[in-house]
Amino acid sequence: MASRILEQAFDPWQLISQHQADNKLSIQFGATATFIGTMRDFNDNADVSAMTLEHYPAMTQRYIDKLIDEAKQQWDLLDVLIVHRVGNIKPAEPIMLIACWSAHRRASLDACSWLIEELKHRAPFWKKEVRLDGERWVEKNTDGL
């Protein structure tokens, strides 16, 4: 299990691949479900040229680790990797990576979906968009979209 807050752009597939190689998941996992959230260049129809992600460093790391613990209690997971970007983000850069490994598919898929919503609606991160018409804090994440 691992979580990282990164201030630099990252390659999600490389991080997942590396995590899987570094952690001896051996041959017990049959299922890997992943989700990558990436910065788009438009939101609410206003062009967004960049984004700043602020967070509450001490609480963020703790909160994400708590989410991983809760996911492990709810589902039979062999491993979880969560990476969340902070700082200045450009379009097409990944913002969030969630990867769950389990013996059977339902656990990793359900845990991955649950972690997405928890990270979006509970973890202390805040997005500010740089738009054609100026900067704007994102007030609310969409529900389940």
Added chain:
Amino acid sequence: MASRILEQAFDPWQLISQHQADNKLSIQFGATATFIGTMRDFNDNADVSAMTLEHYPAMTQRYIDKLIDEAKQQWDLLDVLIVHRVGNIKPAEPIMLIACWSAHRRASLDACSWLIEELKHRAPFWKKEVRLDGERWVEKNTDGL
């Protein structure tokens, strides 16, 4: 959109990364959901040392492409990649890769889950396990596990 049937072991993260680089998904996708099914070394409590995946070549490719079309009709997807292994498979080797790209998270997550079940329960592939007690055709995939 792409689908491949492979007779050799593949690195799922490398294939997803390559597909994303090759296809100009530009910066419109905000969500990528993936699922990798990997060969475990045990099933029904009997050690499995290897597996052979037989398929119906002409129908398989056509059927997978049809599933991708159906997924595109049901969800707002920007891209889909499906890779399925056939032939002789060793433990820890990936069997199936599904990756879905969409603007918003729900489409890629739901399409990915749907494609898993369709591939497991409808696409013409058959697993034969090499076990301690001999070879055995897998008679039925588990339901949603």
Added chain:
Amino acid sequence: MSIQVKFFASLKERLNIEDRQIATASTAGEAWDIVTNKAARPDNVLVAINLEYAAFDDAIKEGDEVAFFPPVTGG
């Protein structure tokens, strides 16, 4: 022109038939009977005609490909 009849996986091994050509048959079920010499049909056997799922009663014609196989177990 003839009808191509194929068997896969456990069904292929059990019947010991992989691929046969027959001159004609009016339904997939008749093709089964001709090729297997009227072997009993397992309850769960699946049928495809020209690479699409079909039923034993579905009509076939010369030039078609008919396949019989057990429940699928991919993924």
Added chain:
Amino acid sequence: MSIQVKFFASLKERLNIEDRQIATASTAGEAWDIVTNKAARPDNVLVAINLEYAAFDDAIKEGDEVAFFPPVTGG
């Protein structure tokens, strides 16, 4: 010992306060009032005490860290 009070994101910008230390306060709400000079509390403001979600009425003591922030928008 003192109480550390933090503000984040739009709340930090609007109040123009990032980080303050106050000598004492009995609840998170009292810490808000002291630091913001009794600014109105937005309906949706969130409170954390020692890195855990809490409420304005929750008790605090010296040495604690209290944070106020708007709805989160990560992921």
